Amino acid sequence: MATLNILWRSIKWRFQNPISILLTIIQPLIWLILYSAIAGQSMQSISRGNYTSFILPGIMVLVTLACCSSSGYINFIMKSKGSFYRILIAPIKRSSIVLGQTLEAVCISLIESAIMLVLSIFLSVHISTGFVGLIMMLPLIFITAFFMSGLCFAISLILPNEIIYETIMNLIVLSLFFASTALFPMKNISGGLKFAIMINPFTHIINSLRALILGTSIDWQNLLLVMSLFILLCFGSFALALWKLESETVK
Template identity: 80%
Template structure:
């Protein structure tokens, strides 16, 4: 119940400040519409004729990373208003505080990804693996968002102000995005960049999502492997965020 109360409290703040939602989706929408229209003319061979469908998984991950990054920003707003410390001294489990705020970022990610999906339908994107593929995309997106929201939460508690936080998170998000297969297939990447892409777990999530969109067959082995990797990453980020919040309460 405590988790749901904190989740609802944060979501209510979001919808009272809709500009925070708008800002996190403007950039991905620009990427999806403009970049696919401009670059798609010369890259149709990469996507089997629909470059928008090819880059959609990467844009989905970018939306997820942006939403979860904005989730950590809430801590600085709460600290400036004093509500952060009121929650700390309230009879609420520390795990509920962390989980409630992380789930808010996850829920916001899903809302914005739904918007992207609706827009992509008008751009002739279809999921080749059908309804099963759509259902399999949900846990991948959830795990990606949960991991990033925990990491963002922990980082926000380490830093002194929102300016430094925003700078660091932008660096992290853009580094993850551009060292992935979001815009180009793995075959077109070589050298040191290819090594960076190979060790980037988000690149493999993008590949899994892309295969569900573009291919009729489902690679269950790869899906289960990535789900297992991200479950471990989620446990690590949640533990780090919880540990950091407990340290914050001590100080």
């Protein structure tokens, strides 16, 4: 029940400040429409005639990263209002606090990804693996958001103010986005950059989402491998966030 209360409190804050939702989706939407239109003609050979379908997975991940990044502001706002410390001294499990705020970012990420999918229909995007492929995209977005939101929660407790937080998170999000296969295929990349892209976990999420959109069948073995990797990362980021929250209690 405590987790649901924290979740509802965070969601209520988000919808009381709809600009936070709007801003996280406007930039990716611009990328989806303008970049696909500009670069689409030269990239048709790798996107089976529709470059928008090719970059859509990367844009969905970008939306998720931006949404989770913005969720870290909740801690700074609660600290400025004093409610952060009131929650800490309340008889609530620390895991419920972390889980509630983490699930808020997950819910918003799923909503915004759904919006991107609906908008992509008007850009002639077709999910080749059908309804099953569409359903399997949900857990991929879920674990991506859960991992990133836990990481953002921990980072927001490490950094002293929201200005530094915004700077650091912009650097992290953009680095993860561009050091991936979001915009270009792996086969055209070599050397150290290829290694950096390969060790970027979001590369594999993007590739899995892309396979569900462009592929004719589902590679269950690879899909389960990627999901297993991110489930481990989710546990790691949650543990880190919980540890940082516990350290706030000690202060």
